Amino acid sequence: MNTKTKKNTSGIPDDVIIGPYTYNVVIRKRPFVANEKEHPKETAGTDLLGYTDTASHRIDIAEGVPPAAMADTLLHEILHGVCDVVGMCESEDVNEEKVIRMITPTLIDVFRRNPKVVEYILTA
Numbered sequence: 001m002n003t004k005t006k007k008n009t010s011g012i013p014d015d016v017i018i019g020p021y022t023y024n025v026v027i028r029k030r031p032f033v034a035n036e037k038e039h040p041k042e043t044a045g046t047d048l049l050g051y052t053d054t055a056s057h058r059i060d061i062a063e064g065v066p067p068a069a070m071a072d073t074l075l076h077e078i079l080h081g082v083c084d085v086v087g088m089c090e091s092e093d094v095n096e097e098k099v100i101r102m103i104t105p106t107l108i109d110v111f112r113r114n115p116k117v118v119e120y121i122l123t124a
Ligand SMILES: [Zn+2]
Pocket: 076, 080, 097, 100
């Protein structure tokens, strides 16, 4: 753990399995500012809420935001991992960031409003 990370007391699990990969989830202190070396897909200086490195299988999540926002960010970053597994990130016809930003909040809303459906999906 370096000085940019902190002990994970968020309740977010330390890892998440996405396809064949296990991603390490790391909680980052805010401001969690993008730099070119660590976050080549982001604009340098941007205050990030999350970042997924599909090469090292690491998901960074910024602390200091409400739990619902951290959950939204975690799902958003998981979807980046999903896009990597299915090869969507390599498509020039799809704006991965735009699609994920559009889907994530509504997907969370569907999960929250339909716990029986989520339970069914998880146990089917
Ligand atoms: Zn994103």
